[in-house]
Amino acid sequence: MKDETPGRLLDRYLKGECTPEEQKRLEQWLDERSAADTHDTTSFNRNEVQQRLKAKIDRQLAARPLVYMSRVIRIAAAVIVILLGTFLIFKNTETGNATYATTRAGRGQRLRLTLSDGSVVTLNAGSSLRYPRVFKGNSRHVTLLEGEAFFEIQPRERCPFIVGTANIQTTVLGTAFNVQAYAAAKEVKITVVSGKVAVKESHRSEAMVVLPDEQAALSPAGIQKKQVSATDNTGWLQGKLQFRNESLEKVALILENNYDVTITFSKEATRHIRFTATFSTNDPLDKILFAITKANKLSYSMKDKIISL
Known part of the structure; x- marks a missing residue:
């Protein structure tokens, strides 16, 4: 039969x-x-x-x-x-088409998943990843749709692992690195912990090599590379909220994803104020808001889950 x-x-x-x-x-x-x-x-x-x-x-x-x-x-x-x-x-x-899955970490959550090749991806709060259920062919391609993720890639000779975002592509053979690609931030950051990666804009052929404790950042001005502390830039894996000269707009985005709130700004200029501090994800939100407003002579109000700065 x-x-x-x-x-x-x-x-x-x-x-x-x-x-x-x-x-x-x-x-x-x-x-x-x-x-x-x-x-x-x-x-x-x-x-x-x-x-x-x-x-x-x-x-x-x-x-x-x-x-x-x-x-x-x-x-x-x-x-x-x-x-x-x-x-x-x-x-x-x-x-004959590959099948894909999309996994999302909800607000206030972190999610760890193992891909079919044994590579491990940790998604930060509010982040989502699209990936094949089974990798096939001579490359392993995933897409970080939104947010931040830490990748621990299993080496596979002649089969590179490729992480795509809206406008940048990161290619590796076996390494550990962090990708931050929040759409609202209008910037993508790739920080290498071990090994090395090749980073390029989606519409270009030339790539930039990024080594441990280096970070490639893509903004409307192009890709720039600088020395950073990989430990500081992956503190979220240990439950830390680390802000290093970040705009309050970016700080607000991180807080929204971690505390499931909405933050608005009463003045446009407030978005661009820079802020440096380290907190724990276990800290109550009002403690963090107090520190932000105290340091910048601001005030805030909260109703339900909407905060106005």
């Missing part, structure tokens, strides 16, 4: 063409997959699939006798549960 894929078996079932053996195999697959914690972020047309399946399920519910109804309902429910997950992965596997 031809070994049908789950997607094709599902179509055959909804058309009433499944043999008893195929039906049993499909139900077993649904039972195995319905509890799986799977999500996919490919460009697959989910709405089209959802509408097609819904229409077929509705037709089957209308046509089947009541004695058969419970089984149809159970399969329909299972399809809906996994529609945006395992089913889409099988569909993409059939077309």
